Amino acid sequence: MAMAVQAPANAQAAYGSYVGIGGGLGLGDNSDFALVINGRYNILELPISVRGAAFIGDGSAFVPTVSYDYPLNFNTEVYVGIGASFASEGSIVGDKSAFVIQPGVDYTKPDSNLVIFGNAIFAIGGEEGGGTATAIQSGVGIQF
Template sequence: MTRFISFGSALAAIALGSFASLGAIVPRANAQAAYGSYIGVGGSVATTENPDGDREAAGIVAARYKFLTLPISLRAQAFFNGDGAAVVPTLSYDIPITWQTDIYVGAGPSFVFSGDTPVGDRTSLAIQPGIDFAIPNTRMVVFGNAIFAFDAYEDEDDTAISVQGGLGLRF
C-alpha cells in the first residue's frame, strides 16, 4: 500500500511539474484591441441650441493616448470655429468589443476659451461616450463620440450636447 501511495505522489508531482513548465513556456493570451494611440481631425455639431437659438458647428483635432497595460486612455478634443474655441480633455475607460473596435466612456472638464462652441460657452464638466474603429490593414482609425457638457451656458443652466466624428492616424 505504501508503494501505491508513493507511486501516486510521484505521478502527481510529475503532472504538476509538467503543467507548471507548460505555463512558463506558453504565453498568456490577453485580448487587446489592435490599435492604440492616434491623432486625427474631424467635425462637430451641437445637437442642442445655445441661448441665442443657434446650433454651433466646429472643426476638431482629436488625440488619444492608450495605456497598453490598462483599459484606460487619455483623450483630448480641440474645437475651432469662427465664434470660439474649446478643449475637452478626458480620462476614459475603454472596453474592447472586437479586435478592431473599442467603446468607451470618459469624463473631464470642458474648457471654453472664447465665444460659442458646440460644447457651450463656459467651462463645465463633460461626459464623453464614444467608439473607435481601427480600419483593418491600415494605420487609420474612425472615431465618433458625443460630449455632454453640464451647465455649459452662462445665460442658462442647460447641458450642451455635441456629436463628433473623424479620421485618425495611429502611432
C-alpha cells in the same frame, strides 16, 4: 539548405494611440459646426486612455478626458470618459467651462493605421443659463 520562414502580418488593434481631424456639430443652443482636432493616448497596461479634443469654430474649446475603454472586437472599442470642457462663448460644447461625460467609439480599419472615431460630449452646466451643452463629433485619425 536555407528555409524561408514567412512572418505573419502585423495587424493593429483598436487600442492604439492616435491623432486625427474631423468635424463636430453642436446640438441645442449652440447648434453650429466646428473643426475638431482629436487625440488619444492609450495606457497599454490598463483599459484606460487620456483623450483630448480641440474645437475651432465661432467659439473654441478644449476638452481633456480620461476614458475607460472596452473592446468589442479586435478593431472596435467603445468607451466612456469624464473630464472638463474649457470653452469660450459660442463654442459647440457650451459657453463656459463645465464637467463633461464623453461616450464614444473607435474603429481601426483592418491592416492599416487609420482610425475612425466618433463620440458625443455632454457638458453639464456648460450652457450660459446652466443647462447641458451637447455636441457630436466624428473624424479620421492616424494610429501611432
